[in-house]
Amino acid sequence: MKLYxxxxxxxxxxxxxxxxxxxxxxxxxxxxxxxxxxxxxxxxPQNGHIFGYSRSLILTYVLGASLxxxxxxSTRTQEMGDNINNGELSQFLIxxxxxxxxxxxxxxxxxxxxxxxxxxxxxxxxxxxxPSIFLQPNIFAVLLTIGAICIAVxxxxxxxxxxxxIAFWSPEVWAPRFIFFTLVSFFAGGLFPLDILxxxxxxxxxxxxxxxxxxxxxxxxLGKLSSNGLIQGFCIALVWCLLLYFLVTWxxxxxxxxxxxxxx
Amino acid sequence: xxxxNRYLIIWWKLTLGTTQIAFQSRFGAVLFLLGKLLRYVFxxxxxxxxxxxxxxxxxxxxxxxxxFYATFNFLxxxxxxxxxxxxxFRQQILNGYFDNLLLKPLPSLFHxxxxxxxxLDLFVLxxxxxxxxxxxxxxxxxxxxxxxxxxxxxxxxxIISLGFHIFVLGTGILSTAVDNTVMLYRDLTQMGRLPIEVxxxxxxxxxxxxxxxxxxxxxxxxxxxxLLSWQGVVIALVFGVGLLFISLRFWSYALRHYTSASx
Numbered sequence: 001m002k003l004y005x006x007x008x009x010x011x012x013x014x015x016x017x018x019x020x021x022x023x024x025x026x027x028x029x030x031x032x033x034x035x036x037x038x039x040x041x042x043x044x045p046q047n048g049h050i051f052g053y054s055r056s057l058i059l060t061y062v063l064g065a066s067l068x069x070x071x072x073x074s075t076r077t078q079e080m081g082d083n084i085n086n087g088e089l090s091q092f093l094i095x096x097x098x099x100x101x102x103x104x105x106x107x108x109x110x111x112x113x114x115x116x117x118x119x120x121x122x123x124x125x126x127x128x129x130x131p132s133i134f135l136q137p138n139i140f141a142v143l144l145t146i147g148a149i150c151i152a153v154x155x156x157x158x159x160x161x162x163x164x165x166i167a168f169w170s171p172e173v174w175a176p177r178f179i180f181f182t183l184v185s186f187f188a189g190g191l192f193p194l195d196i197l198x199x200x201x202x203x204x205x206x207x208x209x210x211x212x213x214x215x216x217x218x219x220x221x222l223g224k225l226s227s228n229g230l231i232q233g234f235c236i237a238l239v240w241c242l243l244l245y246f247l248v249t250w251x252x253x254x255x256x257x258x259x260x261x262x263x264x
Numbered sequence: 265x266x267x268x269n270r271y272l273i274i275w276w277k278l279t280l281g282t283t284q285i286a287f288q289s290r291f292g293a294v295l296f297l298l299g300k301l302l303r304y305v306f307x308x309x310x311x312x313x314x315x316x317x318x319x320x321x322x323x324x325x326x327x328x329x330x331x332f333y334a335t336f337n338f339l340x341x342x343x344x345x346x347x348x349x350x351x352x353f354r355q356q357i358l359n360g361y362f363d364n365l366l367l368k369p370l371p372s373l374f375h376x377x378x379x380x381x382x383x384l385d386l387f388v389l390x391x392x393x394x395x396x397x398x399x400x401x402x403x404x405x406x407x408x409x410x411x412x413x414x415x416x417x418x419x420x421x422x423i424i425s426l427g428f429h430i431f432v433l434g435t436g437i438l439s440t441a442v443d444n445t446v447m448l449y450r451d452l453t454q455m456g457r458l459p460i461e462v463x464x465x466x467x468x469x470x471x472x473x474x475x476x477x478x479x480x481x482x483x484x485x486x487x488x489x490x491l492l493s494w495q496g497v498v499i500a501l502v503f504g505v506g507l508l509f510i511s512l513r514f515w516s517y518a519l520r521h522y523t524s525a526s527x
């Protein structure tokens with residue numbers, strides 16, 4: 001455990017040494033957030049509703065989606081594919097820790113750094129724009145939201161790892177990740193709440209993992225789910241987590257059988 | 265004219281080279297193309313849902329919003345198509361390849377800007393042009409003069425983008441920071457996916473005149489719909505030419521301060 005904590009700390013330190021790059025990355029996030037924020041502000045009437053969301057609910061959704069996005073989607077798994085392709089994986093195989101554990105620890109370091117900045121940005125944006133936001137008074141709903149975020153973090157790690165492990169069979173690791181990122185950027189619920197989609201599409205997305213990365217935790221926070229909806233959502237998310245876990249470990253074992261490296 | 269032909273031939277050969285590299289992995293190329301088209305269609309789908317419910321966004325109807333969105337995509341993709349080499353420039357500075365390029369009998373900006381276009385972007389360009397024509401067809405405001413103004417402002421938007429890319433290259437020479445600067449430019453221009461009336465002040469003023477996303481992306485659409493005054497057209501053109509002039513001066517300055525990283 002101590003070892004993995006040190007890996008997470010090293011990731012934090014690593015990010016501190018590329019401060020300019022990181023600041024630019026965060027600035028880009030703020031710009032993306034502002035685009036979505038103003039779009040929803042423009043289409044939501046002052047005292048009315050759109051798609052069943054009041055202005056304060058939809059703005060809370062947009063700001064919350066940004067924060068949850070920073071927690072869930074900040075990852076280092078994209079380096080896993082390069083690692084396998086350039087043979088650096090060989091060095092990890094002889095080290096006294098698990099490869100997946102190592103990358104999860106790196107993910108945690110990355111997330112802590114990103115979240116601390118995201119919180120600061122959102123605080124500044126809040127004090128400048130002064131939006132009316134919804135504060136969930138029910139502590140139980142807040143705890144469930146945190147639980148759903150934790151599941152989303154694990155799920156996104158497994159999905160990212162699977163994409164990285166494509167490198168065992170193909171040097172083309174960026175194109176599948178690009179497709180995945182495109183799908184996630186729309187169907188995780190970062191741009192819009194998924195319940196604005198036509199009902200047949202909503203039914204399909206309820207069984208896919210994307211919505212459980214961002215949309216589901218936010219629905220819990222906003223109090224939009226019934227008890228049945230909550231139970232069903234958690235069950236589906238946990239089943240996905242388990243499925244992805246088994247898939248990742250299976251692909252890892254299969255991948256190691258075909259893995260070869262030379263010269264390092 | 266003869267010189268222009270020569271440049272065109274060189275550009276074509278470089279583009280053929282980069283296309284061959286891109287299609288080395290056909291699977292990857294197809295996935296990248298699919299990703300670009302999906303991104304395009306998904307956002308359009310989102311706009312359809314939004315305008316269906318809200319009826320108008322910032323006073324614009326559905327087809328007008330589509331016109332702005334397609335114009336944005338056209339102006340976002342066209343520079344990417346032509347200036348794709350800007351994204352590779354940092355590496356060329358770091359490994360010293362830029363020294364080699366400076367020795368060639370070509371303008372110093374030619375290769376950093378036009379060193380190989382991305383053919384995958386052609387599909388998005390054609391799609392955007394189709395949507396522009398279709399959205400224009402649905403508007404009652406379109407006249408021949410406005411179409412000409414639209415094309416003029418589209419060209420002006422391209423010139424502003426050219427100016428930005430030259431700035432990015434100059435910054436790359438002075439600090440090697442290319443990747444983040446060019447991505448920041450891309451994110452800023454993303455705000456032009458929607459008409460600037462969506463944004464409130466002071467952000468609207470900022471993205472119109474300080475960072476001219478509005479002039480680049482929104483002014484052509486507004487001109488086509490007859491919503492842009494002649495003063496607006498003049499300001500846009502002066503801005504475009506001015507920015508190009510300043511960026512060229514900046515490039516000369518950066519080039520004078522270039523210290524080779526040659527190997």
